[in-house]
Amino acid sequence: MEAKTPAESRTILTDLVLPGETNPLNNLFGGELLARMDRAGSIAARRHSRRIVVTASVNHVAFNHMVPLGSVVTVEAKLSRAFNTSMEVVIDVWIEDRESGKRTKANEAIYTFVAVNETGRPVHVPPIIPETNLEKERYEAALRRKQLSLVLAGKMKPAEATELKAIFQ
Numbered sequence: 088m089e090a091k092t093p094a095e096s097r098t099i100l101t102d103l104v105l106p107g108e109t110n111p112l113n114n115l116f117g118g119e120l121l122a123r124m125d126r127a128g129s130i131a132a133r134r135h136s137r138r139i140v141v142t143a144s145v146n147h148v149a150f151n152h153m154v155p156l157g158s159v160v161t162v163e164a165k166l167s168r169a170f171n172t173s174m175e176v177v178i179d180v181w182i183e184d185r186e187s188g189k190r191t192k193a194n195e196a197i198y199t200f201v202a203v204n205e206t207g208r209p210v211h212v213p214p215i216i217p218e219t220n221l222e223k224e225r226y227e228a229a230l231r232r233k234q235l236s237l238v239l240a241g242k243m244k245p246a247e248a249t250e251l252k253a254i255f256q
């Protein structure tokens with residue numbers, strides 16, 4: 088399979104925060120943001136693999152800033168690494184000031200998607216070649232995050248998580 092770049096998977100979803108999507112403080116409900124990130128991430132994974140993709144895990148989410156009612160929210164998703172059948176997607180969330188248009192990073196998340204065939208069995212995905220320094224950093228770290236996620240899910244023994252253990256030594 089021919090290798091692709093992270094840029095080829097880049098997906099941007101921009102939408103408003105409407106009243107039905109907020110919590111009692113009139114800020115965006117966390118579950119709504121998770122859904123928006125899942126949507127953008129799955130499109131990025133689909134663009135890379137050109138396959139049906141399913142969400143395998145949410146590896147990291149940080150809700151750093153409240154997102155007020157009426158905000159314009161941009162969710163930007165890009166593949167950081169492709170493994171055999173799984174793909175890690177890094178998702179950045181931005182809100183923009185109504186008057187100045189200045190963008191502020193509000194949240195970020197890392198999801199793992201798996202490419203599957205019509206019967207739901209995992210299938211191979213193309214390799215990825217990171218280009219920018221940030222893409223290269225995210226590519227390197229992705230293996231450690233995959234190992235951590237598998238250990239937490241009980242799918243890998245801690246002793247086998249070689250690259251993850253190395254950062255504590």
Ligand SMILES: CC(C)(COP(=O)(O)OP(=O)(O)OC[C@H]1O[C@@H](n2cnc3c(N)ncnc32)[C@H](O)[C@@H]1OP(=O)(O)O)[C@@H](O)C(=O)NCCC(=O)NCCS
Pocket residue numbers: 141142143144170171172173174199201203207209233236237240242
């Ligand atoms: C995700 C799913 C396809 C994995 O199936 P599986 O039988 O565990 O398949 P495998 O063990 O071969 O794993 C497939 C890949 O997923 C990765 N994976 C599985 N669980 C993972 C986890 N918790 N974190 C990170 N990666 C994970 C594996 O490492 C493997 O990656 P690789 O092939 O790139 O090395 C399967 O569990 C599934 O269909 N889950 C439901 C998905 C879904 O419905 N999502 C929406 C939630 S409502």
